[in-house]
Each structure stands twice: as C-alpha cells, then as structure tokens.
Amino acid sequence: MTLHLNLEKLFASLPTLFNKGYVFLFFTALLIVFFILKKYQYLLRSLLPFKYIEKSITEDLLKQLYHITSGQKITDFRMLSRALKIPERKILKVFESMTQNGLIYISDGHITLTKTGKNYALSIIRIHRLWEKYLSEKTGFDKSLWHDLAEAKEHQLSKEETEALYEELGRPRFDPHGDPIPTALGEMISEMGTSIVGIPKGTVAKIIHIEDEPKSIYRKIIKEKLHVGAHVKILTSDDHHIIFESEGHSIQLSTIVASNIQVVLLNSQEAYEEGKVRLSSLIEGEHATILGISSECRGANRRRLLDLGFIKGTLLTIEYMGPNQNPRAYRLRNTLIALRNDQADFILIEKTQYDRTRIL
Amino acid sequence: MENKDIQDLLDLASELRWEVGENFHDTLVEGIYADAAHIAQKTEIKIGEPNPYNFERKLDQVLTSKKYGFPIMILILSIILWLTIQGANYPSGLLASFFLEFLHPILKTGASQVGLPWWLDGFLIDGVYLALGWVISVMLPPMAIFFPMFTLLEDFGYLPRVAFNLDSLFKKSGAHGKQALTMSMGWGCNAAGVVATRIIDSPRERLIAIITNNFSLCNGRWPTQILIATIFIGALVPDSFSTILASIAVINIALLGIGFTFLSSWMLSKTLLKGEVSTFALELPPYRPPNLWTTLYTSLIDRTLIVLWRAMVFAAPAGAIIWLISNIYVDNLSLANITIDWMDGFGLFFGLNGVILLAYVVAIPANEIVIPTILMLTVAHLNLMGAGDGVMFELESTTETAALLHAGGWTLLTGINLMLFSLLHNPCSTTIYTIYQETKSWKWTAFASIMPVILGFLVTFLVTQIWQLFH
C-alpha cells in the first residue's frame, strides 16, 4: 500500500514539474542529442573497447591496402589513418598484430600485403560486393545506401554465410556497380574499361563501371539516372566538362565527376540505338515500341515489369495520365496498366508513328 | 538420389548460367511472350472493324480527370459513409433492444429461477453476455452495409481508378495508391482494412498500410467522437450552432487521422521500412457489371462474419473482466476504483483521467464498448449506485450523459483529449490479432500496437501543456 501511495504522489506532482515552457526545452534537447548521435556514430565506434573493433579495423586496413597496391601508390600511416578515420596510435597497434599474424610485412617504411593478407582482403571484398548485389536484388534500399550497408556487413558474415548468400544469388560475377566479385578461391576477373573523360567526340560506348566512392560524386552520377549497361554518345568534351547523350537525354558533367564513370567501346554486334528514349518521355497520342528494360531495374521490380508484358518488341501507347501526370496509364496487349514515372524511366522505347498533329 | 548427384546438377546449372548470361529471366519471358503472340495471331478472329472501348475510355476520362476525378471520388465515399452510419442506426437499435432490453431481463429472471448464485449470474449474464450483445448490435449492421457496397465498387472496377487518382498523393509519403482503399475500408473497420491490404502486392507499401490503418477512425469510434463533441464542444456555442460545430470537430478529428496516416507512412518508409522491397504496378481492369448476389453473399461471409466472430471471441473475456474488476473488493474498494485512483494522477498528466485510461485498458476488444464502460466506471467511482456494478449501459439522452461526465470532473480539455486519444491509441484486440495474422511477425504487430498509443500520449500531453500555458 505504501508503494501505491508514493506512486500516486509522484504522478500527481508530474504536471507541475512539466509546466509551461519546460516541455519544449526538453524535446529540443532530445532532438539535438539524437542528431549528434546520428552524425558521429562512426566516431563513436572507437569508444568501444579495442578488442571489439580490432577485427573490423584489420579488415578495413587490408581492403585499403589491397586497393592501394593494386593502384600502385605509396602508402604511409597518416594517409590510412585519415582514410579510415582511425587514430594513428590505434592503427599502429593493429599493424603490429597484423604483422605477427603474417598478413603484412613492412620494409623501408612501405607496407606490403602478404599472400595470406591479399586473400583475406579479397574475401572481404567478396562479401562487400556480394552484399551490394544482395541489396540491389532482394531489398528496396536506395542505391546510395548500398555501400555503407555493405561496409558494415563485410565484417559480420562468416565464410559459410557468405557461400550460402553466393548460392542464393545464383553465383553472380559482378556487383551492381559493374565490379567483378572475387571467387571463393580469391580469383578476380578483370574487365578493364577506360574513363569516359578523354574519349573523342562522336564515340559511342557502354558504361561498365560507376565508382561509388566518394559518395558526393556518386550521388551526382545517379541523379542523372546513368547506370551500368547504358549506351552513351560523346557530344563534346573539353578540360572542364563533358557533354554526352544517353537514353535520349543530353547530360553535362564536370570532368572530375565524369572520371568516375568507366566505359568500353561498343563491339560489332551492339549498335548504338539512336532513337532510344525512356518511356516517361512518351506523351499522349504517341505510340512506341519497347526496346528493353534498363539494367538498373532489378530484382522483384524487373520481374514484375516483365511479367506484365513490358518486353522487347511490345507496342504500346499512353492512354491517360493521373493528376500531376503521375502515374500514367499505358495500353499494351489490350490491357491498361498504370506505372509511376520513375518506373517508366527504366523502360526504353523507340517512338513509332510520330504524330505531329497532337503535339502542342 | 544421391546428394552428390544433386550437387553435380546444381554445378552444371550454374556453369550454364554463366554461359547464358545473367539475364536469362529476360530471355525466358521474351521467349514465352513470343510464343504467345504467335498463337494469339493464329487464333484471334477480328469480326469486321475493331470496336474500340469507347464507353470505357469516356468513363475513364471522366473518372480520372483533374476536374471531376476528385469530386466524384469524395461524393461516392461520402455517400457510402453516410449510408453506413445512417443506415446502421435502425438495425443497430433493433438489435440492441432485442439483446439488451428484451433478452437480458429474461435471462436474468431465468437465472434466478434456476437458482444460479449471484456471482455466476453476474459474471455470465452481466459480464460476458452484455459485452457480446453490445458488440454484435453495434458492429454487425455497419459492416453488413459497408462491405458489400465496397465490394460492389471493387468488382465494377472503380476502386483501381481511385488508387490511380490518389497514387501521386500517397507516393509522396512513400505509400501505394491502393492504400487509399484500405484506409477507406478502415473507416468501416480497422481489422477489415488490415485484411484488405492484401490488394497491395508491394511488401513495403503493404506493411505501411497495415501499420497506419489504425489512424482511420473506425466505425466503433465515430459514436464516441460524436457524443463527446456534442457534449463538450457543441456546448460552447448557442444551441442552434452546436450541431454544426460538433460535426466540424468530428470531421477534423477524422482529417487529423488522415494527416497522421500520411505522416507516419512517410516516416516509416524513410526509416524502419526503407529496406523492404517496393514494386508498383496497377492494372486498370475494364469496367464490368458486378454480380450483385454473389457479392452480397461473399462479402457477408468473407468479411463481415469473420470480423464479427473475431470481435466476439475477444469481447467475451473483456466483458467478464469488466464485471470482475467492478465486483471484487479489497479493503472496501472495488478493484476498478483502486485502479482508477491509482491511474488518476497519470491520466491528469495527459489531460485525461483514471476512468478513461482504465476504460481503454479493459475495452481493448472493441472501441464500441468504450463509452458504456466509461459511464459504468464513472458511476461506480462516484458511488452513485450501490447495486448493479459491472453492468455497462448507455443513457437515454445526451444531457444525462453530460451531467454524469461533468459530475465525474470532466472539462473541455478532458473532452478534447478523449477525442484525440480515441483516434490515437492502440488498435482493438481484433485488429491486433488480424495484424499478426497478416504479417506473421510479432515485431510488426507489437510496433503497430504500441506506436499509436505513444503518439496518443504525446499528442494529449502536448495539448495539455499548451492548454495550461493559456489557463
């Protein structure tokens, strides 16, 4: 009974405690704490006891070293420390144990990966790229989030889990950015492309790789809806900018952004599709033939569009548009199907029976 | 077959998959459609000139037009809601007078003649039976009117057009246009609205629709809103305007519910659900005359009776509990009164009171029994009646109810907060059970049940604090 009396008193006193403006102060404070936590969550990691983070630091370092050595650059501690946002002191400590474990060796101030270290690095890259593939095929995460999610996942999956994932995904060879996935034995096929920068005017090519780091540049590229597999035609290029055409849109990128896009020239069997545009550009009264679905449309979304009959060679027309022009109803095979414009962006078409009288 | 053989087979399959390329699925579907086109061409006979779907096109142009699309939609929905609320009044009254006024006394007399002990009689007839009778008489008629009308529109082909019209609106909050339909269904009954989310074939948007369906003010909550709005808000102005003001208040609560649907849909799609797969494709089928009798039959069986049965299963034990807490005494106080006193401080903190909180705890099976429970608990708490504790009732006139609530210490703030809390609280147990059935996930069921209560406490708390700033 005493307990119940005390509680009653407490509840009764609460309203006065939270009177007037205090409540707003309280919520503002809560909000600020939340944003601070969110912003610095990466730094907060290093507050954890060292033994919990040693594995992930080791693996991050290995991956970084692998990329550096394959890119022929000289390595030093400071650079690694900055790249990984880990204090130099801690990196040094990890390097000691990595040397003891035979993952790296240090000579003349240079760090080199041993064979074991290289294989370890490749196994981490394998998980990273497989997970990105998984995210692209089986989940609805936005592609700007894939990299960060895979960055966390690569330290968590065991060897068995990785292989099960590999099987579930149907043993893929490339990740969604076009990078090859190393095999379980640590082999990696290399399909080398050239940067889109510096390709002569008038060339037609196909995008084979889009680098997803740094994120700010990657966001700029995906904003233009460029994707692996898309055809491009260079219109003009100078030292600062490059202008090219892709899927009926003219795109201008600064050289620094464009250098993260890699292309190969089209081979003899692939012809650059001149009139290839996105379905979203079809307007009322126009007819079109579908040329295909962009490789950017994956997983359940792609299968659904195919099942509904959005396949190569299908004739379709736009029947009517919803309020705000979105979604739009298309008629194909005598059926009305409504698609949102961001889906229609994935469907590549060629306009047929160009009807001039209807365009105003 | 040996495991090794299976492994061999799978290895061969993936080897060939590497050769055939990663887009075999495309090849397969293209191949099937090529065959389909070939066969269709051979067998389709066009009789004379093709007859384009002129009527359908014209109808579609009107029903999806910028100018008429929305007004028609709102008109149709208003008619359905009006028919449901008005049309349910009469049969509800009939059922109530049969179960509560006619059958209840007979059962009581019968029980005393048989010689049932008072506690068993009270427990079974005043507790379990009354709760069941109440639930049936208030739930059955509106559902039996609402669902068939909804199904008829669905079969006619109008509902996909509604989804089409509203998709751009729902897309902004990360939801599917078809959520407009499940949301409207929720105005009939949240449990049925949750079942109706099956029409959304995209996993993420379906979860959003399930979790936010509770923000649709369901049939069981409209009477609460109307009663409280009449007593507390309508009373603010002269009698001639009171009905109008009260109606405006109730409509605003319903609109607030829609607002919360959008807000929470948006937040969910940006946070918890951002990893779920999302696909959108909406077939707009040709308009077809619905099959009246089959529709009536199936919507009655599939939707109404199933929901009603679930509600009854949950209402029976609740009736028992309500009776028990009113009739078990500790230190000369009933359990109900002890809990009410205990919860009062907490309730006042949110501008509510102990009676309301306890009513919402025990009336979890159905929103319909909240008001009767509140009235019963208020009377018991004020010690106005000695006998007949644990018997739910409704008063003949709004004035009497108002007098009782004022005697229970209710103010305008209590009224407003009760209206808000009635919109923003946990779904009824029937809906919770249905959410579990539809998601098969305790995690999402728990989330969908707890999130609205937290939101409800937050909102009533803020309203109370702001109120105190000015008083």
Add this chain to the structure above:
Amino acid sequence: MTELESCDSCALNNSAQLLKLGINVENADYVIALAGNPNTGKSTVFNALTGLKQHTGNWPGKTVTRAEGGYRFKDHKMKLIDLPGTYSLLSTSQDEEIARNFILFGKPDVTIIIVDAARIERNLNLVLQILEITDRAVLCLNLMDEALRHHIDIDERTLGKELGIPVVKCSAIKKQGISELISTVHQVAMRQIICKPYRIKGLSKPAQKMVDKLDKKIRKNYPGLPNSRWIAMRLLDADADIIKALKNGDFINH
C-alpha cells in the same frame, strides 16, 4: 507411367503433398485447380461451378485467401481449389509461389486455366507456363460475351490444337458454357482426353541449347519426371525455391 496401366481413371493427385498444402482430399475423387490472371472472372467461374458449396480460408502459413468448394458430376466428387490470380509463375511473390507449388507438388488431376477471351495474347503468358508444369489442363475462354461485343472471336479449335489441351468457350456470369466445361474437365480427369501440352519454343538458340543440356541431365537423374524442362529453366534462372526443393527431394515421388 505405370499407374496408367493399372487404373485408367484413378486420381493422380499427390494427396500427401496436398495435405501439406492444407487440402484434405479424403472425400473427393478428383482435385481440380482453378488458375488464371487477375481480372479474368475467375471467381465467377468458381461460383458458377460450386454454387454456395464453398468455404474460404487462408493458405497454411500465408496471408493469401483460399477458396475451396466442390461439385458432383457422374457420381464423382470433384474438389475445386481456387488458386490466387497471378500474371506469371516466374516471380517470387507469395501468390505466385502458392499457385506454382500447388500445381507442381500437389499435382491436381485437372487444372482449369481461365483466360480473358479479349486478351488472350497477354493471358497466354501464364497458360504456357502452366503447361510446362502439368499435362492435365483445360483452357476456359471466359468473358466470351465481352470479347464478341468488342468484335473479337477466338478460333477455339485451332487454339486447342496449338496448345494441345481442350478449350471451352464460356461466359460465366451468364452461366454459358459451364456444363460443357464440367464435362470436359471430367473427361480429362478420367483420361478420356489425353493432353499433349504445348512446350515453349521461342527461346533464343543459345538459351535453348543450355535448357536442353540441363534437361537431359535432369531426366537422367529423375526418370519419368514430366516437367524436367521447366525445372531446367528454373535452375538456369537460379530459382532458390526450386533448388531447395531439389535438395529436399520433393521431386522424387511420382
């Protein structure tokens, strides 16, 4: 098939698997599945066949509505299961998984495929997929009245010949063609009509070669499997469910 010699008209359905799928076949002579695209009037056909003798529930462990009912014809009790309406059996949505598993593992005695007569090209996508899995099917050309109103008729003899299964014209809402459908289904169930279903031919040459290669291997491992070619296609498409079923040995019986 050895059963054919021992009993010409015995039910061929897999009652053990059906029980797992939540269907009790004890009181039925034949199990009939009803498949088709959404919006083809499937439930109208279902109602026309069963009348009020039906009940609805869910597929076990799933949130997909299942209707089942029955009717009698010539002293045989037919059990009718309404499968979810789908556009295809190739994706991995819950609906498609249920429809596919029912036909693949439950092995209904007859599968009725409902088709919207005015849109057969689009509907044939599903029909051709079903015919890869089962060889006991009847095509029901529903909504015939609507098609004729829009000046479209179907040459059902040619269609039947092309697909290798019986084709029945229907207008379920007007109860037209239902009795013919019932007797045709019965004939297929009794094996008085033997279907020779169409098999997909339109694949590209290299893809066709891969399918054949894998198909050969499957037939070597599982002699007598009627849908080995379809399984080969699913394996090439890395269908995780089919791979799992292979590992579990779900294809061994029958």
